[in-house]
Amino acid sequence: MTLLLQRILDGLFNGSIYAALAVALAISHRATGRINLAQGEIGLVGAFVALALASPVGAFVAGSTLFAHLPGHPFSLRLATVVAVAVAAVFGAGLQAFVMRDFADLNPQRALNRSIALLICVSALSSGWWGGRARQFGELFPSSSRDYIGIFGARLRYTTIGAWVIVLLVCGIVHLFLTSTRTGLAFRALTAHRESAELSGIQPRRLMALGWAISGALAATAAALAASMSLIDTSLMFRTLIYGLAAVTLGGFDSLKGAVFGGIIVAQAQTLLPGYAGLPSEMSIVGALIVLILVLITRPWGLFGHRPVERV
Amino acid sequence: MTKEILSVQNVKASYGAIEALHGIDLVVNEGEIVVVLGANGAGKTTTLRAICNMLSTSGTVMLDGEDISKTDTASIVAKGVAHVPQGRGTFAALTVRENMEVGAYTRNDDEVEADIDMWFEKYPVLGERQKQAAGSLSGGEQQMLAVARAAMSRPRLMLLDEPSLGLAPLIIEDLFRTFAQINKEQGTSMLVVEQNANLALEIADRGYLIETGLITGSGTADELRNDPAVQAAYLGA
Numbered sequence: 045m046t047l048l049l050q051r052i053l054d055g056l057f058n059g060s061i062y063a064a065l066a067v068a069l070a071i072s073h074r075a076t077g078r079i080n081l082a083q084g085e086i087g088l089v090g091a092f093v094a095l096a097l098a099s100p101v102g103a104f105v106a107g108s109t110l111f112a113h114l115p116g117h118p119f120s121l122r123l124a125t126v127v128a129v130a131v132a133a134v135f136g137a138g139l140q141a142f143v144m145r146d147f148a149d150l151n152p153q154r155a156l157n158r159s160i161a162l163l164i165c166v167s168a169l170s171s172g173w174w175g176g177r178a179r180q181f182g183e184l185f186p187s188s189s190r191d192y193i194g195i196f197g198a199r200l201r202y203t204t205i206g207a208w209v210i211v212l213l214v215c216g217i218v219h220l221f222l223t224s225t226r227t228g229l230a231f232r233a234l235t236a237h238r239e240s241a242e243l244s245g246i247q248p249r250r251l252m253a254l255g256w257a258i259s260g261a262l263a264a265t266a267a268a269l270a271a272s273m274s275l276i277d278t279s280l281m282f283r284t285l286i287y288g289l290a291a292v293t294l295g296g297f298d299s300l301k302g303a304v305f306g307g308i309i310v311a312q313a314q315t316l317l318p319g320y321a322g323l324p325s326e327m328s329i330v331g332a333l334i335v336l337i338l339v340l341i342t343r344p345w346g347l348f349g350h351r352p353v354e355r356v
Numbered sequence: 357m358t359k360e361i362l363s364v365q366n367v368k369a370s371y372g373a374i375e376a377l378h379g380i381d382l383v384v385n386e387g388e389i390v391v392v393l394g395a396n397g398a399g400k401t402t403t404l405r406a407i408c409n410m411l412s413t414s415g416t417v418m419l420d421g422e423d424i425s426k427t428d429t430a431s432i433v434a435k436g437v438a439h440v441p442q443g444r445g446t447f448a449a450l451t452v453r454e455n456m457e458v459g460a461y462t463r464n465d466d467e468v469e470a471d472i473d474m475w476f477e478k479y480p481v482l483g484e485r486q487k488q489a490a491g492s493l494s495g496g497e498q499q500m501l502a503v504a505r506a507a508m509s510r511p512r513l514m515l516l517d518e519p520s521l522g523l524a525p526l527i528i529e530d531l532f533r534t535f536a537q538i539n540k541e542q543g544t545s546m547l548v549v550e551q552n553a554n555l556a557l558e559i560a561d562r563g564y565l566i567e568t569g570l571i572t573g574s575g576t577a578d579e580l581r582n583d584p585a586v587q588a589a590y591l592g593a
């Protein structure tokens with residue numbers, strides 16, 4: 045019983061990462077109506093920028109010499125992460141506004157090709173600068189062996205609590221932006237019907253870039269959390285992307301709440317199913333995929349998504 | 357002298373290799389209601405879309421003396437043009453009230469709420485369902501919402517593409533009375549594409565006939581009503 049609870053609590057940490065990436069995928073999809081497969085890589089660039097901001101020059105992290113002139117460098121990892129999240133937002137907006145300007149206008153097949161091309165380019169960029177060995181990222185929250193809350197004999201670690209506070213805070217801000225600001229309403233109108241949005245005087249290009257900025261920030265949050273748990277290397281977010289995609293498909297692309305719950309479910313399936321089905325831990329992705337396939341068969345629009353209504 | 361709010365000069369438009377408009381000329385004077393009559397596929401929708409730069413065109417479109425043929429759609433709307441597209445184009449995932457708020461996106465005054473309430477009074481169905489997703493409205497209710505949403509921008513010029521499509525006869529009459537009222541009270545000029553020629557000519561000042569991408573006739577509403585060719589083609593006489 046304690047073992048089960050412990051597994052669930054351990055799965056919650058990964059859940060926060062998948063949730064953040066899933067919401068990022070959902071927001072960029074809302075902005076441009078196409079899946080941005082480079083979403084994880086954009087976040088990873090953010091995490092490497094955080095590392096560069098927090099590393100002394102002698103640590104040989106690309107970028108740290110660049111930032112060495114800034115007063116106060118190297119920064120604390122937390123401050124560096126906050127700055128890097130903003131950098132990732134600008135990076136995402138820039139990619140959308142300049143490189144992916146016509147993304148929303150492409151047909152699905154060409155959009156997929158373009159999305160894969162962007163994934164490869166951004167990945168090549170970070171491999172060129174930060175490739176090679178995996179590096180220590182550092183801890184964002186107290187994570188010694190004593191930093192936990194005991195729950196019926198199981199341990200809920202501070203890192204898990206911290207990760208969820210951050211993820212829920214960021215998602216809450218995004219939700220408030222969407223539901224109670226003028227720009228948020230315009231963004232939802234754009235998602236609902238692009239042509240009618242333009243016919244209401246809404247400029248789509250700016251909002252698309254804004255959507256990619258928000259999702260860039262969310263992806264960088266996910267990447268920093270993932271890096272803080274293990275090591276940071278250039279393939280970190282590629283692995284995570286698969287779970288993030290599973291999570292957002294599970295929850296439904298049009299629901300933030302769905303994406304968050306999708307992240308939790310995928311992470312739980314990842315930890316629980318192999319354990320109880322006797323699969324080796326390298327096969328942990330199978331658990332997530334089983335759940336995904338079941339949902340796609342029964343509810344293709346996602347657990348929390350809205351069933352499409354066609355009126356004639 | 358009458359002032360032209362809209363002047364379309366030699367506008368051509370193509371879908372791929374097929375030219376749909378072969379050079380359209382038409383004018384809407386300030387305060388006028390102008391109707392466009394034409395058979396299916398004549399190019400009525402394409403003409404309205406060309407005015408808002410929703411497809412690539414050649415020729416000139418002047419709004420209030422300003423060339424807007426290279427201006428993007430959203431900016432044209434911000435200049436005071438409201439376009440109710442054929443097939444409504446409501447935001448199905450947004451609530452009825454949110455649809456109305458988006459309609460007022462280009463406005464900066466504090467009378468938006470009052471305007472929404474005024475429309476909800478005029479169309480109580482919309483008021484009762486203001487918190488529901490617009491996608492849950494019936495086709496006719498969505499058409500009312502589309503018109504109300506467009507009017508929310510307090511436009512100087514309204515482009516209406518078959519606003520009566522799919523509505524019950526009584527509702528259509530009411531809708532046209534609403535157009536006449538908006539036109540009179542707010543001075544909004546209108547360019548209306550309509551299959552329901554009888555009703556449209558009743559509220560219109562002038563009209564154009566369009567056939568396979570060309571303007572083939574024009575006149576005052578009375579002239580068109582009494583033209584035997586028009587009667588045969590559009591008035592079912």
Ligand SMILES: Nc1ncnc2c1ncn2[C@@H]1O[C@H](COP(=O)(O)OP(=O)(O)OP(=O)(O)O)[C@@H](O)[C@H]1O
Nearest residue numbers: 371374376394395396397398399400401402403442
């Ligand atoms: N998206 C499109 N792609 C290709 N051809 C099109 C497209 N839209 C319209 N056309 C063609 O352009 C011509 C004019 O179409 P348009 O929609 O303007 O007609 P309409 O007068 O509005 O007809 P209706 O009364 O049926 O609405 C038609 O021949 C039509 O087939």
Ligand SMILES: [Mg+2]
Nearest residue numbers: 400401402442
């Ligand atoms: Mg038409």
